[in-house]
Amino acid sequence: MHHIEIRSLSKSFRNVIALDGLNIKIGKGSLFGLLGPNGAGKTTLLKILATLINPDNGEIYINNINLRKDPRTIRELIGYVAQDIALDKVLTGRELLDFQADLYHMNKIKKYERIDSLINQLEMNDWIDRKCGTYSGGMKRRIDLAAGLLHIPQILILDEPTVGLDIESREIIWKLMTNLRNQGMTIILSSHYLDEIDKLADCVAIINNGKVIDQGSPTDLKNKLGGDRISLKVREFSNNEESETIKEILSKIDGISQIVVNISQGYSLNFIADREKDLLNKLKVELAFAKFEIFSLTQSQPSLDDVYLQATGNTLQDAEIFMTGKRDFRKESKESMR
Amino acid sequence: MELQKYNIFFLYQETFALTKRLFIQLKRRPSTLFAGILQPIIWLFLFGALFTNAPKNFLPGVDSYGSFLGAGLIVFTAFSGALNSGLPLMFDREFGFLNRLLVAPLTSRLSIVLSSFIYITILSLVQSIVIMIMTFLLGYGLPDLLGLGIVFLTLILLVLFVTSISLSLAFVLPGHIELIALIFVINLPLLFSSTALAPISFMPNWLGWIASVNPLTLAIEPIRVAYSSNIDLNLIALEAPYGDLTCKNCISSLFLLTILSLIIIRPLLNKKLN
Numbered sequence: 282m283h284h285i286e287i288r289s290l291s292k293s294f295r296n297v298i299a300l301d302g303l304n305i306k307i308g309k310g311s312l313f314g315l316l317g318p319n320g321a322g323k324t325t326l327l328k329i330l331a332t333l334i335n336p337d338n339g340e341i342y343i344n345n346i347n348l349r350k351d352p353r354t355i356r357e358l359i360g361y362v363a364q365d366i367a368l369d370k371v372l373t374g375r376e377l378l379d380f381q382a383d384l385y386h387m388n389k390i391k392k393y394e395r396i397d398s399l400i401n402q403l404e405m406n407d408w409i410d411r412k413c414g415t416y417s418g419g420m421k422r423r424i425d426l427a428a429g430l431l432h433i434p435q436i437l438i439l440d441e442p443t444v445g446l447d448i449e450s451r452e453i454i455w456k457l458m459t460n461l462r463n464q465g466m467t468i469i470l471s472s473h474y475l476d477e478i479d480k481l482a483d484c485v486a487i488i489n490n491g492k493v494i495d496q497g498s499p500t501d502l503k504n505k506l507g508g509d510r511i512s513l514k515v516r517e518f519s520n521n522e523e524s525e526t527i528k529e530i531l532s533k534i535d536g537i538s539q540i541v542v543n544i545s546q547g548y549s550l551n552f553i554a555d556r557e558k559d560l561l562n563k564l565k566v567e568l569a570f571a572k573f574e575i576f577s578l579t580q581s582q583p584s585l586d587d588v589y590l591q592a593t594g595n596t597l598q599d600a601e602i603f604m605t606g607k608r609d610f611r612k613e614s615k616e617s618m619r
Numbered sequence: 620m621e622l623q624k625y626n627i628f629f630l631y632q633e634t635f636a637l638t639k640r641l642f643i644q645l646k647r648r649p650s651t652l653f654a655g656i657l658q659p660i661i662w663l664f665l666f667g668a669l670f671t672n673a674p675k676n677f678l679p680g681v682d683s684y685g686s687f688l689g690a691g692l693i694v695f696t697a698f699s700g701a702l703n704s705g706l707p708l709m710f711d712r713e714f715g716f717l718n719r720l721l722v723a724p725l726t727s728r729l730s731i732v733l734s735s736f737i738y739i740t741i742l743s744l745v746q747s748i749v750i751m752i753m754t755f756l757l758g759y760g761l762p763d764l765l766g767l768g769i770v771f772l773t774l775i776l777l778v779l780f781v782t783s784i785s786l787s788l789a790f791v792l793p794g795h796i797e798l799i800a801l802i803f804v805i806n807l808p809l810l811f812s813s814t815a816l817a818p819i820s821f822m823p824n825w826l827g828w829i830a831s832v833n834p835l836t837l838a839i840e841p842i843r844v845a846y847s848s849n850i851d852l853n854l855i856a857l858e859a860p861y862g863d864l865t866c867k868n869c870i871s872s873l874f875l876l877t878i879l880s881l882i883i884i885r886p887l888l889n890k891k892l893n
Contacts, residue, residue: 331722356724367715369640371647383636384723386629412647428719 284309284436284467285330290339292325292491299325300336301491307469307484312462314482314499315471316585318600322491323471324364327440330469331361343436357385360434364441364471366421370414374405374424377413378431385432399427404453419450426454436467443477455481473597475585487589489600494592499585506539506583506591508553511561512546514576515568519548530567536560539591545599551590553583629726637720637734641707645742655700655746659692660753666816667757678818681843689754690842691815694835696750697743697774698809701781702802704739705789709798712789721892728892736782743778744771759846766845769852773845773870777838780877787884790891814839819858831859837873841866 285307292300300322307313315323328334330341332352341348348355369377375396382392400409403423408416413424422442429437439458443451458481462468472478478485479499486496495502515527524542527550531537536555543549554560561580568575589597645652663685670684681687708731711717720731751770755761762770785802792798810816812826813835819827830836840856844866857864864872 333718333721353724356722359722361722363715363718365715367719369644369716371644372640376643380636380640381719381723383632384720384725386632386724386726 283307284311284344285469286342287326288340288342290326290329290336290341292322292329292334292336298491300329303339303488303491303493305486305493305496307467309467310462310465311483312458312468312470312481314478314485315469315488316473316475316478316485316589316597317471317488318473318597321488321600323488324440325491326488327361327438327469327471330438331359331363332356333361357432358435360429360432360437362426362429362437362439362442364444366418366425368413368416368421368424371412373412374409374416374420374427375400377424378427381428381431387432395431395433396427399430402457403427417447418445419447422446422450423453426457430461434466436469437461439468439470441471441473443472443474475597479585485585487585487592489589489593495588502585502588503583506553506587508536508538508555508583510581510583510587511552511554512543512577512579512581513550513552513564514547514578515573516576517547521548524548524550526571527568527573530571530573531564534560534563534567537564541590541594543590543594543596543599545595549577551587553591554580626726630730633723633725634730634734634737637730638737641734641738644707645738651703652742652746655696655742656749658699659696659746659750662695663688663692663750663753663757683759685754685757686759686846687818687843688816689750689759690839690846691810691813691835692754693747693750693770693842694774694777694813694838695810695815696746697778698781698835698838699806700743700746701739701778702785702806704735704782705785705787705798706795708735708786708789709792709795713794729888731892732786732888735786736779739782740775740778744774747774762845763850765850769845769850769866769870770842773838773841773873776870776873776877777834780834780873780880783877783880783884787887790887809833809835814857819860824860827860831857831861831864834873834876837864837869837876840864841869 283306285305287303287305290300290303291298303322303326315326317323325334329336330348332348332355335349343355343358346354372380378396378399379392382396387395400406403426405420405423405427408420409424413421416424426439426442429439442454446454455477458468458470462483470478470481482499484496484498485502486493487502488494497505513527515523521542528540528542531540531550531552537560538553538555540550540552543551561578565575586597589595589600593600666688667683667685673684678684678687708717711720717731721728725731747770751761788798788801792801812829813833814830815835819830822830836857844850844852844854844856852867853865855863856866856869
């Protein structure tokens with residue numbers, strides 16, 4: 282049985298389509314990763330799951346409860362840690378947790394036990410009684426995470442929880458996520474850090490332009506590419522004509538598949554080479570025959586970035602840079618205000 | 620029945636937590652409390668001094684301008700505090716803290732608004748009490764028990780009315796800059812177009828009309844009655860251009876305005892909070 286089922290979910294902000302008929306199923310007790318560049322629709326999806334915004338179309342079922350019809354029950358089931366950490370600078374960390382516990386109607390004994398337990402788990406003893414305004418980014422993230430976990434939710438929604446964090450805080454949060462998953466909590470983790478998703482997630486959905494472009498376990502998604510990832514350049518900065526010629530040469534070699542021209546990396550050619558065959562020597566011969574020299578050639582095991590590249594024609598990093606330039610963060614911030 | 624009992628307890632728990640947070644903020648940043656007290660005191664000294672040499676009994680029913688001004692300043696203190704009540708909510712909206720509240724399974728999201736009402740009412744009453752003590756120390760008298768009841772009832776109604784407007788503005792306006800700008804625009808003109816500084820008989824006809832429908836006037840006049848030696852709710856408190864208003868009429872009008880404002884803002888709050 283699926284813990285969360287998202288059916289044909291759509292959401293637009295004025296003329297911008299944030300989610301476009303999204304379908305996702307998430308199993309109970311799994312750590313589900315959402316991977317995609319900024320502006321792909323991850324935060325919008327998580328805000329809808331957290332009942333902060335309403336979708337235009339589609340349905341979400343959590344524990345078979347319709348989110349749109351019974352949002353209050355859903356709120357009891359979820360813990361939400363937003364991308365932007367919003368703390369009350371004047372309150373101490375302990376006061377903030379105490380405040381949060383009252384909003385979740387926890388009784389006094391349970392509340393204090395839980396607060397102490399989270400302070401220990403997230404190693405916050407040394408600074409919990411200082412005002413939140415004095416915290417570093419890592420401390421803020423940890424207190425925010427503690428607030429989301431206070432009422433022991435069935436589902437924890439984490440929107441890019443490790444962005445800009447120091448190694449120590451990142452490790453603590455990763456360890457905590459793994460422990461929570463092992464205890465049976467369903468975790469939805471959005472990130473654009475490939476290593477984070479690869480390391481932690483049982484299942485991942487790759488999102489681009491509001492659509493799920495692929496879904497599965499990180500290993501399955503990588504294996505689906507079916508070989509080693511090769512990146513080839515015949516000169517440092519090539520051009521379209523040249524790269525198309527090489528693409529044609531490559532496409533004739535048996536065992537080479539999924540050839541993509543990566544424009545942002547100087548028209549490099551990225552493709553999958555069958556591991557069983559000795560393709561690299563054959564490739565060198567064919568290129569030499571066509572009077573091309575190899576400027577660079579790298580061979581690696583496929584990563585999630587390759588999965589993304591295969592599906593979109595861009596690396597995640599390139600998509601990130603492109604989207605960041607396109608977005609109006611001030612406008613988005615105003616639109617996200619109630 | 621059991622469920623209802625839990626809901627009431629939960630509503631109390633969440634409202635208490637939200638109110639407590641506002642008081643912790645006030646305790647750690649008390650400048651608004653002190654500024655709210657200091658400003659009327661400065662006004663009392665300066666405006667009181669301005670008319671020191673005015674002829675005796677130039678104002679109807681009072682010995683000195685200070686006695687006349689006292690009621691206006693008590694009301695203005697409560698009014699200013701209530702007008703600013705939308706600011707914390709606006710900051711919560713802007714900095715995303717409101718989302719933390721909206722993600723929680725609150726029994727009623729109106730507890731967010733209710734806590735602001737409770738906080739600002741208590742704060743305004745405390746500030747007004749300090750002003751009352753100051754006016755007493757300056758020799759302008761103190762109301763008796765019935766008078767105190769009238770003062771507090773009037774102030775509570777005014778605070779509820781103004782707070783409801785300020786909270787709705789906090790949801791409607793795009794940011795705190797716009798809210799502060801609007802507060803600046805509203806604040807002093809409303810004071811000067813009320814009977815806080817001068818009676819209606821001193822005003823030109825057009826201003827008299829404005830002053831007589833100004834909610835500040837409707838709050839100031841019953842308080843002036845409360846400070847008089849003979850408290851009679853049926854006594855004429857305001858000689859408005861459209862007719863005389865008794866103390867009871869002023870309080871009833873203020874009550875109606877408050878109810879009306881609460882009814883009007885309800886759909887807006889429901890829309891913004893749900």
